[in-house]
Amino acid sequence: MEYRLIVTDLDGTLLDENKNIPEENMRAIEAFRKKGGLFTIATGRGERGALPYIKKLNLDIPAVLFNGGELYDPQKGRIYTVYLERKLYDIIIDHFMDNPEIGIVVHYHDKVFISEIKSAHDYYINVQKVIYDRVYNLKEIERANKILLVGDVALAKEEIKRIEQKYGININAVQSDKYYFEILPENVSKGEGLKKLCDYLKIPLGKACAVGDNFNDISLLKTAGLGVAVENAEEPLKKKARFITRRNDEGGVAFLIEKILLGKMEPFTIK
Structure with missing residues (x-):
């Protein structure tokens, strides 16, 4: 696969409007993992807000929390964290x-x-x-x-x-x-969080695909090898994305994963 790692935002991206993970997203994530891919989340949420989803997704690599201010490993706990001055x-x-x-x-x-x-x-x-x-x-x-x-x-x-x-x-x-x-603390962003995650996993940034919907995802998309916006994303984010997938409540992450697994990343917008 061209992209070994998928990192997705939660609210407005992986989650539907009821804050649930659509079943099609769950199935696609599992299929991606079975192909050898790595999957995790990058969210503004902290541990309390993110842990239910970390458990639901059964993540086995660190999650990027606090908009890049923390790397949280489901088994080891916090492996990197920074605080406000x-x-x-x-x-x-x-x-x-x-x-x-x-x-x-x-x-x-x-x-x-x-x-x-x-x-x-x-x-x-x-x-x-x-x-x-x-x-x-x-x-x-x-x-x-x-x-x-x-x-x-x-x-x-x-x-x-x-x-x-x-x-x-x-x-x-x-x-x-x-x-x-x-x-946020100085120099903290989802993009910087992704750099730390890829360094920890020893995966080149070019092999990472990032998905988001809001302004705090701009640095994430700019840093990843492939930056993707859901169709419901803010317009400034869409302008930074190379690919626009379906809406969050239409299984946008699943649609993207199917494209990656099938190796069909062209064209870069939904038809």
Whole structure:
């Protein structure tokens, strides 16, 4: 096979609109593995949100979590992880704590922390269905893999620019959903996560195929030997993709795998 490794995003890509893995995707992944292929996920989710899918998929190689901030091996646990710089963490918490339009969700390995529940949190809580811990003060959290800002993303972007100007710093932030804007450690991205994964597996990047749907997948697609977008992807991501597969709720990953197994990667768009 031309591509030995397939790395796919979860939400909006491998998962359908009900956050389930379509059966056609499961069957295609199994067929790919039987041919000697390797399969894993690259997601903005942390351990708590990703582990149910890691188990469902029976992954046997590391998953890329926290948008590239962690490599998590199903057997060995964390083999690479990085945290937000403490000063930046405190600045972000202080700045958004009293903003009624933006909710704060702090992720640390398998923990998810929320302090004050705002209306902006409703979407995250209802859609992700992740169990979270309530804390009185988020600044009591010693370390964090990322801060998720939930709600008005346009406003969050404006406020991050204000913080950068005020403190003379550059903040690594990325949009991962219509309502999600993520603050990540310096130099963290799914693309960098893929590099670390391929180095760990001793597989050339050119032999990796990556699939995604949102802005945080752009670096992933640019880094892989073959970058693929699902049909429901954001337009900027589609422009970076060499191949556009079917929608997430139409078994887009399965359709792609069938193309790889059959060796029919031309043309690069659905007819």
